[in-house]
Amino acid sequence: MLPPLRRARILELLRKDGMATLKDMSEALGVSMSTLRRDVDYLGESGHLERTHGGAMLNEDRRRALELEPAIASELESNAKRAIGYAAAELILTGQTVMFDSGTTTAAAARAARDRGIPFTAVTNDLAIAGLLSSSPSIRVLVVGGFVRTGTSTLLGPEILRAVSRLRADLVFIGTHALTPDDLSDTSADLADLKRSFVEAGERAIALVDTSKIFSRAFCSFANTRELDRVITDSRIRPEDLQALRDRVEVEIVSERE
Amino acid sequence: MLPPLRRARILELLRKDGMATLKDMSEALGVSMSTLRRDVDYLGESGHLERTHGGAMLNEDRRRALELEPAIASELESNAKRAIGYAAAELILTGQTVMFDSGTTTAAAARAARDRGIPFTAVTNDLAIAGLLSSSPSIRVLVVGGFVRTGTSTLLGPEILRAVSRLRADLVFIGTHALTPDDLSDTSADLADLKRSFVEAGERAIALVDTSKIFSRAFCSFANTRELDRVITDSRIRPEDLQALRDRVEVEIVSERE
DNA sequence: GAAGATCATGAATTATCTTGAAAGTACCTG
DNA sequence: CAGGTACTTTCAAGATAATTCATGATCTTC
Numbered sequence A, B: 001m002l003p004p005l006r007r008a009r010i011l012e013l014l015r016k017d018g019m020a021t022l023k024d025m026s027e028a029l030g031v032s033m034s035t036l037r038r039d040v041d042y043l044g045e046s047g048h049l050e051r052t053h054g055g056a057m058l059n060e061d062r063r064r065a066l067e068l069e070p071a072i073a074s075e076l077e078s079n080a081k082r083a084i085g086y087a088a089a090e091l092i093l094t095g096q097t098v099m100f101d102s103g104t105t106t107a108a109a110a111r112a113a114r115d116r117g118i119p120f121t122a123v124t125n126d127l128a129i130a131g132l133l134s135s136s137p138s139i140r141v142l143v144v145g146g147f148v149r150t151g152t153s154t155l156l157g158p159e160i161l162r163a164v165s166r167l168r169a170d171l172v173f174i175g176t177h178a179l180t181p182d183d184l185s186d187t188s189a190d191l192a193d194l195k196r197s198f199v200e201a202g203e204r205a206i207a208l209v210d211t212s213k214i215f216s217r218a219f220c221s222f223a224n225t226r227e228l229d230r231v232i233t234d235s236r237i238r239p240e241d242l243q244a245l246r247d248r249v250e251v252e253i254v255s256e257r258e
Numbered sequence C: 001g002a003a004g005a006t007c008a009t010g011a012a013t014t015a016t017c018t019t020g021a022a023a024g025t026a027c028c029t030g
Numbered sequence D: 001c002a003g004g005t006a007c008t009t010t011c012a013a014g015a016t017a018a019t020t021c022a023t024g025a026t027c028t029t030c
Helices: A003-017 A022-029 A033-045 A060-066 A070-075 A079-089 A104-116 A127-134 A158-165 A189-201 A239-246 B003-017 B022-029 B033-045 B060-066 B068-073 B079-089 B104-116 B127-133 B158-165 B189-201 B239-246
Strands: A019-021 A049-052 A055-058 A097-100 A120-124 A139-143 A146-148 A169-175 A183-186 A202-208 A220-224 A230-234 A251-254 B019-021 B049-052 B055-058 B097-100 B120-124 B139-143 B146-148 B169-175 B183-186 B202-208 B220-224 B230-234 B251-254
Touching (some): A003 A033, A003 A055, A003 A060, A019 A022, A022 A033, A022 A055, A033 A055, A055 A060, A079 A230, A079 A251, A097 A104, A104 A120, A104 A127, A104 A169, A104 A202, A120 A127, A127 A139, A146 A158, A158 A189, A169 A189, A183 A189, A189 A202, A189 A220, A239 A251, B003 B019, B003 B033, B003 B049, B003 B055, B022 B033, B022 B055, B033 B049, B033 B055, B079 B104, B079 B202, B079 B230, B079 B251, B097 B104, B104 B120, B104 B127, B104 B169, B120 B127, B127 B139, B146 B158, B169 B189, B183 B189, B239 B251
Parallel strands (some): A097 A120, A169 A202, A202 A230, B097 B120, B097 B169, B120 B139, B169 B202, B230 B251
Antiparallel strands (some): A019 A055, A139 B146, A146 B139, A183 A220, B019 B055, B049 B055
């Protein structure tokens, strides 16, 4: 069995329950623990899954489709995402206006920003982010109106484009489905249009990217990396990718703690 | 059992009652006190729960921020509210546009409407209502943008007034803080303005009122009872109040089941 | 087409981590 | 303040992980 196939089947196994032990997987695939360990470590470093002692579980984004309990989802939120969110929140100054694109990485930034306790104005098209921020009395939260994308907490639509294009923000946090050294892209034209308008509305645009998304390409490009003011990602980025990216834009690498 | 799963299940247990003893949890999960103690301490340090002597409880702030829907599902929603919501949802016809005012009673109507499974378009200024409707693929959900009222899931502000005044709906469900035979009123001018625009935007306006609110008066009046097409309330209304109300508007009394 | 290099694999060894229990300490409660 | 309960610390056993090496397969290179 070819290694890529084996790795695909590991992810397939994980999709069943969201997590599995190494022992179970080695038996299911008929390979030795050594080989399986190497595969799982590889998939962990590339961000496709998360290692745990004795097993592995799906990457947060891939797990989302399984719709676990929110409390569980939050506990399983990756350290990388938390660290990226924390670094992003550090950039916010008192009184600024900050836009949060829809997504889990930007949600991590929103949570970290809330926990910093400084007053600022937030603008978002994500119901979950709005919910997170609403508990803090020092944060003014503006939700741009639009249609809910079924099964998600994202707001979309022409109304939103108009609303966003009228706004100016000091800081914009953008999530992305895929990032290459050249551009950022996402899965649908709707989303791409919206993210495009977010980038344009901000004085500074910061892309928050976890490494499972890095250097793949999705359907619709929505921004050039040179337009960004910074990319914040985690330390699992490959050195050669980092170099290619640094030729275009300032890159901040966060270290996952704990 | 993998450690992350065990920790997730601890949070799951806590979500049921809000708190639990270490002993109960160790038995429920089938792990030793030592292990459980380590997990609970870990979750305490990461902010997911609060330690107490002999047990643990869910972090209150986190509970609300994480999940908008379960907060409504809990005791907040009385049987009366459920019954009112059910009766309201019965009024919706396939393909109609329905506006949901912000509030727990209207949220009950939204939930019942979602569970009926018929396709319609919903308009709301409530994050929680949008969240619970978004899970149904047959419902188009439009969120009117605005500022979040701190500590609630209500959207407010001038943008929303403009947006609502441009819309037309077949049906509008209105919650109210207080109801007299003459008028409906609420606590702040902002809210009253908004509810006023909701009433005007709808072909038919239906007030959903549970009896704890009936026949009191709040600060700002926002509509005359004669403008309403119907009031839905529960059977605990006093007979003389019911009579006074029926002189002005059609009243539907629901019986609380269970 | 053969010799050498490179790589993937699995086994064996050693190191590290997790777990549960035991012993001692601090803390609530009556 | 006495008795029980919960907490902390420590340790040993088992499980998991990292490291190393031998083997066989594939790929280069001549």
